[in-house]
Amino acid sequence: MKIFPSFNEKLITSMLVSFFVGAVIGFFTGSVITDQAILLTALATLAAAFFGAGAAYKIEDNKNKREHTNKCIESANNIIFALYERIKKLKSIQTEFINPHRNSPTGIISIPPLLDFNLPESKFNAESLLFLLETNHSQLILDLHTEKQCFETAFMLIKFRSELLFNKVQPSLQAGGIQEGGTYERQQIIDTIGELTFAQLVIATDGIIKNIDETIESSELVKTKLIKALKELHPNNKILNFEFRKNNG
Numbered sequence: 001m002k003i004f005p006s007f008n009e010k011l012i013t014s015m016l017v018s019f020f021v022g023a024v025i026g027f028f029t030g031s032v033i034t035d036q037a038i039l040l041t042a043l044a045t046l047a048a049a050f051f052g053a054g055a056a057y058k059i060e061d062n063k064n065k066r067e068h069t070n071k072c073i074e075s076a077n078n079i080i081f082a083l084y085e086r087i088k089k090l091k092s093i094q095t096e097f098i099n100p101h102r103n104s105p106t107g108i109i110s111i112p113p114l115l116d117f118n119l120p121e122s123k124f125n126a127e128s129l130l131f132l133l134e135t136n137h138s139q140l141i142l143d144l145h146t147e148k149q150c151f152e153t154a155f156m157l158i159k160f161r162s163e164l165l166f167n168k169v170q171p172s173l174q175a176g177g178i179q180e181g182g183t184y185e186r187q188q189i190i191d192t193i194g195e196l197t198f199a200q201l202v203i204a205t206d207g208i209i210k211n212i213d214e215t216i217e218s219s220e221l222v223k224t225k226l227i228k229a230l231k232e233l234h235p236n237n238k239i240l241n242f243e244f245r246k247n248n249g
Helices: 007-029 036-101 126-134 139-175 186-193 195-233
Strands: none
Touching: 036 126, 036 139, 036 195, 126 139, 139 186, 139 195, 186 195
């Protein structure tokens, strides 16, 4: 909400006040402008100044609205791109590393560590879309914040499991003679890597699979809602969009 008037609003107001004050003073003092040309010139000058200031105010107002709209679209497209990068990364992990071992009895040790895994560099700032608070789509801000937390949880679990597998599990498996691709009983793996490490690995692996599956689904849903809302609010502006191929893994 605008509290203080702009420069042009002040100018228009001051001219109107000056005009009416002058008219009132002239009325009470009985002063009369006898030269019609002077009167017409004065009125024309005042009218030109009045309408000129009004036009300037309209131009400035339109410029401010365009700048606000452009800033909103830029922020929205940045969020959509950040969603794209994060969903793409999770889908890649799901397709390349999770799905081939999803139903394997030794999946907890078959899914390899992802030591070179890093967060995307793009910023995921849901607060940059606060302009949605003025619309019927304010819930999207909370939805995006929730997705940001889901992404961070997924990345944290991936890092934890990768370090656990690389630093503790794989050395123990090699020392115990358990080879990649072999068939082993659950108890044999527990005896080899230890019950505590086995429990940590199970929790981390199950957590990654569940989190990635759910985050991909929920983030794509939020992305669809966001793009629909933005096209409704700004139908004449370019809004980013993306779709991923369906995989059957």
